Amino acid sequence: MAKSKFSDVDEYGFKRDINFDYAAYDSIMTNYYKVLTKRRMKWQNLMKNPSNFHIKSSKLKRYIRKGIPAHIRGEIWMHISGGFKALDKEPLLYQSLLATHYDIEIVDAIRIDLPRTFPENVFFENIRTPLFNVLIAYANHNKDIGYCQGLNYIAGLILIVTKNEEYTFWLLKILIEDITQNYHTKTMRGLITDIGVLHGLIDVRAPEISQHLETIGMPFPVVTTKWFICMFAEVLPVETVLRIWDCVFFEGSKILFRVCLTLFLQHKDDILECDDISVLANLFHSIVKDADATNCHEFINNIFHVPGVLKRTTIERLRVQINSKTVNDKRN
Known part of the structure; x- marks a missing residue:
């Protein structure tokens, strides 16, 4: 294993995996620390005026998407949410x-x-x-x-x-x-609906993925239930999760769909190459821990580019369609 200046425990107290790639992480963080230093100074200036948090401005959205410094993250979450x-x-x-x-x-x-x-x-x-x-x-x-x-x-x-x-x-x-309304109720109606919405979005953006999962017998909920219900906690690396939550607290559940779509679309070729359900399961386990997922700054940039345009009205339309279909199925 390569020598690293980084501890085997991250700043949030999580022990790093025995196979953690310290060399790759060194490379990622060397550049990311420079970004963090610049962002910290900008946030300090922003926080001098509390009125900056009273409206959802494009400036505030830009700052949040570029990352909230760890030492003020909790306070900022309370403001923006x-x-x-x-x-x-x-x-x-x-x-x-x-x-x-x-x-x-x-x-x-x-x-x-x-x-x-x-x-x-x-x-x-x-x-x-x-x-x-x-x-x-x-x-x-x-x-x-x-x-x-x-x-x-x-x-x-x-x-x-x-x-x-x-x-x-x-x-x-x-x-x-x-x-995440109705994700955690006994019926999990909201969770089931949003998994259906994601399936619909994949059908439009990469129908071959949907077809492939169906062919080898991998149901969408098997892959995505934990993604949604835990909002990627215990799924993606912790700093990446927190960067996602920065955006979720400001922009809402649409961010969860962007993350899911990015994970599918970035690994489309790998998914299509899997010809067995166990191989595909291992792939989904690995892609949430690989270098792309660990590089939180690049990952967040990707969720706003890889899926392309994703309108809130599109998500709401799909939710209505799925809920209406559910009601009709129950009646029949």
Whole structure:
């Protein structure tokens, strides 16, 4: 293994894989650190005027797409998602939820999942109790969802970034209730719909991929369910996930489709060469950890170029079509 100035643990406490390519990472980060330094200075100037966050300007979008510095990421997420506004409206909500009676079944489910959440993260023991608090508070708040697997990864990663329970609660609430509506309900209706939307988008942009997956018997949900439900946490490298979430908190779920489309389209030839379901499964496992995925800055640039134009109206139209078809199928 090549010598590297980088630790085997990243800045968020995640242990790097034994096969981690330190030489490639050195090359990537040598250039990326220069970008981070420039961006940090620009963000410092932007934050001098809080009114810059009151409107969704093209300037703010450009800054976010180029990356939010790690040390202010949690605060910026609260600004751009509307988290601070929601907190100001109900400043006592989080603490009041912690003081309510806990459903013992939900408590047990959360306690079972906590040790499974980021077991490779060296900081996790420090956030175990805060993460439990956030998850049980949200379960008390949203009875329709309560607690389901996937929320632990999302809330856990937010907490690692913000280091603030209350901020994490509000950001989790916004992600689950506003950005990925009905992904985590018992029916998972929103998740099923959006997987169908992605399938429709692939049918238009690369129909041969859809046909190939069907031919070898690889259902779309097998590949993409975890991508959507965890919003790529525990899928892509952590810094890439956080760069994606920077954009998601500002631009919404459309970003998730851009990421999915990029992963499919960038690896189109490799996908079409797989002639066996197990080989294809291994390919999808590898493409989310390769050099393209690790180079977070280049990856984010790609999600805004590789898929081409992707209008919100197109996504909404496909959602309506899929939901209407579902209703008609049930009637018949």
